[in-house]
Amino acid sequence: MDKVSIIIPTRNRSSYLERALEHAFAQDYPDFEVIVSNNASTDDTAHVLESLKTKYPNLISVHHPELLPLSTHWDKVIRDVSTGNIILLIPDDDVIIDKCYLSKAVRLFEKYPSIGLVFANFCSINPQFQRITNYEAKFDEFIPKEFLFNNYNKELFGITGIGVPHLTALFSRKAYLDVGGFDLDCMSPDTYLWLKILLKYDAGFVNEIVAEYLMHENNLSKKANIDQFYSDTLIPQKIQDLAQSIGSIDRNQLKTIKRMYEIFYRRYINITCPKGSWKRAYLKFLLKFK
The missing domain is CATH 3.90.550.10 (Spore Coat Polysaccharide Biosynthesis Protein SpsA; Chain A)
Structure with missing residues (x-):
């Protein structure tokens, strides 16, 4: 046990x-x-x-x-x-x-x-x-x-x-x-x-x-610290690197992860940013995905 x-x-x-x-x-x-x-x-x-x-x-x-x-x-x-x-x-x-x-x-x-x-x-x-x-x-x-x-x-x-x-x-x-x-x-x-x-x-x-x-x-x-949001833009590449080492992921899965994080962080940036500034923070976040 x-x-x-x-x-x-x-x-x-x-x-x-x-x-x-x-x-x-x-x-x-x-x-x-x-x-x-x-x-x-x-x-x-x-x-x-x-x-x-x-x-x-x-x-x-x-x-x-x-x-x-x-x-x-x-x-x-x-x-x-x-x-x-x-x-x-x-x-x-x-x-x-x-x-x-x-x-x-x-x-x-x-x-x-x-x-x-x-x-x-x-x-x-x-x-x-x-x-x-x-x-x-x-x-x-x-x-x-x-x-x-x-x-x-x-x-x-x-x-x-x-x-x-x-x-x-x-x-x-x-x-x-x-x-x-x-x-x-x-x-x-x-x-x-x-x-x-x-x-x-x-x-x-x-x-x-x-x-x-x-x-x-x-x-x-x-x-949340807004700067931490941008660290999450590294996650798809990190997951891809790990996946390639074990041969278990494809491009469609990577797109799924990116879409997931875009939705997820639009919601959280909206919660944590001062009113009126969340769109700017969200766009900065999205640009790091490109």
Whole structure:
């Protein structure tokens, strides 16, 4: 039975930590670890984590004295701290509500050795923890990599712009290392990782709502650094380079990726740019694709 590492990166969000840990430690899976990685928080995160260790003595906390870029932070914790063969990297403001989810996901990894990641349905909630929307895709428990890659971001959950949801995605350490892990500081390092994994590995799917996405004013997507958008223009070429090394992609797939990112970033640039300036930022983004 594979050990699972639940990794919760955090920065200046101490108020979310108790809820995050309560749900993480509620899993019924017999072999998992919980790691909270504090990325140079300037609030009372370190103190809160020490206090929570009295309730959760098995909690592993890591404190980084200097602020790390997002991808560097995630990669460092996965490689240097976690010990599980399967990883769940979940945002500090989101939670798994299905206590059996790890067990269900690991069963798929064991049943289908070609699987590199597993994901599931989820819902969004408001700051009062009231459910807003259910996001439910319809897949079999085994999804061939070619199908998911070619249809990525095409209304998988009933809305354009949602692919494999970060908060439900478990991935194998083997797949992570095999495709180079998080190797680009960009706006969507998670999407980039899923696409890389899907070049070489199939996916598993749990057809249940297993997690809650908390919508609030401090969501990371609403505080994006516009400069990070332009790093994402490197992704199609990086994926092409990886794909050519394993012979698993064609020109049509590259066009699909470019279109996907154009739609995705039009939406996010609109959210994050000051009113009236998003079109200029979006055009600059598109020019880097040409």
